[in-house]
Amino acid sequence: QVQLVQSGAEVKTPGSSVRVSCKTSGGSFTSYGRSWVRQAPGQGLEWMGEIIPMFGTAYYAQKFQGRVRISADDSTNTVYMELRSLRSDDTAVYYCVKEMGRGSRSFDYWGQGTLVTVSS
């Protein structure tokens, strides 16, 4: 059974950076893409970017280009998402999600979510 376990809640000040981790247990780490999806309070889901651990290449939503970096560490089966120049509207729950693979483009496993609060 695949499990995605994310790091704990963070409180950050405007202009700072945050790094959220997501450790995978069970299944193959390198074979399936990992995306980051966020949800602001009372708002919908927003896709931020994805990394393919096998290739180490990351792809980002235009909105976050230049401000987000997604990376993967094969030795620890962990994916990271770093968001810079934080603003108050970055306050959200950030989810790590795993692509189903096998020719599908969907997300079959979700982490428990990490609340990032940006406040002065």
Place this chain on the structure above:
Amino acid sequence: QSALTQPRSVSGSPGQSVTISCTGTASDVGGYNYVSWYQEHPGKAPRLMIYDVSQRPSGVPDRFSGSKSGNAASLTISGLQAEDEADYYCCSYAGTYTFVFGGGTKLTVL
């Protein structure tokens, strides 16, 4: 990469059927058979309900079905049950390892 368009809310009585629409463009919904649907209950992580337009993962009741025509996709829930009350999000692959979600639809079971 604009969000896909979903109705803000839909409702139905137990036992009835409801359909939630999801409208995109030829660059996302219309361009790929990779539309997925997620159910989200308050305080919980979203759950995959439909993938690749119309496929159900193991464990999802067959009351849930998906379809697509052109740039629009739909999720139909038949035989509504109280536990179906939740937020539903569509998502489409948009090429080059990118994705876009819909704004979400709140389903109320009357």
